[in-house]
Amino acid sequence: MGERAASTIxxxxxxxxxxxKEDIRIETRPVPEPGPDEVLLRVRFCGICGSDLEAYKYGLYQPGLIIGHELAGEIVALGDDVRGWELGQRVTSNDIIPCRECGYCRSGRVSLCDAVTMPGVTCDGAYADYVAVPARALFSLxxxxxDEEAAVTDPSSNALHAVKRSGLKLGDRALVIGAGPIGLLTIQAALLAGASKVIAAEMNPARAELAREMGATExxxxxxxxxxxxxxxFTDDRGADVVFCASGNPDAMGSTFTLVRKGGVVVPIGICEQxxxxxxxxxxxxxxxxxxTYASYDEYGLALELMAQKRWRVEPLISAVIPLGQIVEEGFETLTRPDTxxxxxxVRP
Structure with a gap:
């Protein structure tokens, strides 16, 4: 391994x-050794993602996997071949690491990569004190x-990618179904892209209030x-120009075709297992x-740039910061309650 931080790892x-299913345990594991093209990060924060909640409810990941991918951290060790990065740099990591060789990668559709690597999904992730990731996946903060804002880069980029995929135009009227984190960020992204009205559909009173705070017209x-x-x-009897479904509820998904105008666009964002x-x-x-729309890649840098310019808000979404040891009781169990x-x-390791 190449350069290491002065402090002992x-x-x-x-x-x-x-x-x-519903079985996540805190365990002692070896600190990973970064490969030649990897860096070792000291994890500062890692957000609990909706896809992790689905995996928790339905048992979707491989047993033995360290999960977590919405991370912010600090570089503490460099692989031998890593160039352009320094110890102590604050970074986040893209959750999609494409192969760069398959047909989808060569055509620019890296979210569809045939051999994608996804920390916390296909390899060990960041609900841990340390995580090793390829240097090419890093973004400097x-x-x-x-660091707290940076841990929300992943869902921010997903929302930006969804709006980009929708082709939403200046003056369009949008409907966002579901005001969870992705839905809330999609409200913001649609307004930033020029939507004249954004209607949010949400049953949870606390999240409905957050939707208003994020700028929903109604x-x-x-x-x-x-x-x-x-x-x-709200659309002069036409229907929404674009409907974003950020809910995993099958009834919500099925309702989208009656809510969009003729010739309109429906973008399913939520994960529905049913x-x-x-x-x-x-x-x-x-x-x-x-x-x-699936995950994102190109929008990571944009999300960070918008945060730096104070044109992108994530602070209202952050409900709590919890220790790693309480990730199940105060994290997963809290977020999966219907009345949350x-x-x-x-999560702060």
Missing amino acids: PNTMKAAVFHG PDGVS VVDPLVDNLDLRVAD AVQADFLSLVMNELEYRG TAAKIL
Whole structure:
């Protein structure tokens, strides 16, 4: 291994290890040795992601995996071949590390890479004291961007990518279904892209209030109001130009085709493990566009730049910062409660 930090790096560390459905354990693991093209990071913060919650509920990851990928950290060791990075630098890491060789990578669609590496999903991640990541996945944190903010770069980039995929135009009227972290950030991204109105649909009162704070023009509780009628009222009976579904609820996913205008665009962002029933006749007859969006890559740098310019807010989403040892009780269990008031919880190893 190449250069190391002056302070002693221990041989072992604490880590949150996935063992199956609703089974995450804090274990002692060896501190990873960075490979020739990798760096070792001391993890400062790691956000709990919606995909991790799905894995926790349904047992989606491989047992024995250290999970976590929404990280901010400090470089404490460099692999022998690493150039352009220094010990002590504050960084975040892209959660998608493409192979750069497959057809999708060569065509610029790196989110679809056939041999993608994803820390915390396909290899050990950052709910730990230390994590090793390829140097090419790093982004230096600009001055003025805190470690806490940087730990929300990943969902920020996902929201920016979703709006980019939608093709939303200046003056468009958008509907965001679900005001979890991705939905809240999508509200912000749609407004930044030029949406004249952004309607949010959310049943949880705490998250509905966050949607207003993030700039939603109107917030509708589908349990109280008829969402179809409210959207019609706010769009001159046309329907939304773009509908973003940031909910993993199958009923919410299935409702999108009746809420979008003729010729409009539907972008599913949420992860839904269940079958979805939808009005595909409307998709055909109204010439709707259904555009999937998965993670992001190019928008990482943009998210950090917008944070540095104070044009992108993530602080309202951060509900709590918890120690690694409480990741299950105060993190996963809190966020999976139907009545939770939390949005984004950061873990501090």
